[in-house]
Each structure stands twice: as structure tokens, then as C-alpha cells.
């Protein structure tokens with residue numbers, strides 16, 4: 053949904069609830085429905101915060117690949133996705149959104165180069181299929197960047213959904229497969 057439209061919907065909901073509460077008190081403050089509406093109004097900020105937190109990625113120790121340098125890069129990628137989420141959520145404007153998206157794409161490429169370098173130098177047997185996954189992800193991101201030129205909101209939503217899911221699945225699956233091999237080679 054368009055961001056402005058969704059904010060308008062929330063504002064309309066709050067206005068409707070406030071009006072209903074005022075009318076309820078005018079009709080007679082003992083009505084349980086009025087007090088139920090008061091409770092809903094009080095709970096709204098809490099519910100809103102809880103729903104907002106769910107949109108952000110949270111690093112978990114179980115995501116660790118056991119190699120400190122790579123874990124630190126993965127954590128930075130999680131932070132950059134969250135930074136992009138913040139830029140979109142608070143409608144910070146096209147310049148900030150674009151900067152956040154560019155920073156994420158640039159750092160993703162830096163991280164992929166680092167990982168691929170380690171795999172290649174150490175003779176990791178699944179280097180090629182792993183690299184192919186990285187390349188497929190970059191192609192998808194480039195599609196999103198092209199879409200951004202014509203449809204900002206849809207492109208950003210697609211980018212966040214795709215990047216968040218892809219990153220966690222890749223770190224927690226494909227990246228973990230090289231852990232023991234690279235650790236045995238002395239990579240830290």
C-alpha cells in the first residue's frame with residue numbers, strides 16, 4: 053500500500069476512535085463499549101511499536117559462521133538493511149532512501165568479493181555454485197534499482213522483502229557450508 057495512504061488510514065482510525073469515545077462519554081460514561089474503545093486507544097502506541105519492531109532484522113548468535121571477519125560483515129549488512137527500512141518507514145525522502153540503498157548494494161558487493169576471495173584462495177570445492185548465488189542476488193538487486201526509477205514504493209518494498217529473506221537464508225545456509233573448510237585453513 054502507498055505509504056501516504058497507509059498513514060492516512062491510521063490517522064482516520066485514530067480520529068474515528070477518539071470521536072467514538074467522546075460520543076460514548078456524552079451518551080453515558082458507564083457503557084463498557086466506551087471503556088473498551090478507551091483501552092484500544094491507550095494500547096495503540098504499544099501495538100504500533102511491536103508491529104514496527106517486527107519489520108527489523110535482528111542478528112542472532114546462531115547466524116554465526118564461526119569466522120569473526122565474516123560475522124562482522126554479515127552484522128553490518130543486517131544493520132544496512134535496517135537502515136534502509138528506517139529510511140523507507142519514516143519517509144525520509146528520495147535522497148536518503150537512495151543513499152541507504154546504494155550503501156547497502158555497495159557493501160554487499162564488497163562482502164561478496166571478500167568471501168569469494170577467501171573461497172578461491174583456499175580452494176573451496178563449492179566456490180562456483182556459491183559465487184553463482186551471489187551473482188543471482190546482485191542481478192535481482194539491479195532489477196530492483198531499475199524498478200526504483202519508475203515506482204519507488206513498490207521497488208523499496210520488494211527490495212526490503214527480498215534482501216532481508218535472502219540475506220538470512222544465505223548466511224544461515226550456504227555461507228555456513230564453508231565454515232569448517234575455511235576454519236581448517238586458518239581463516240579468522
Ligand SMILES: [Fe+2]
Pocket residue numbers: 126163167223227
Ligand atoms: Fe556472506
Ligand SMILES: [Fe+2]
Pocket residue numbers: 167182186222226227
Ligand atoms: Fe555468501
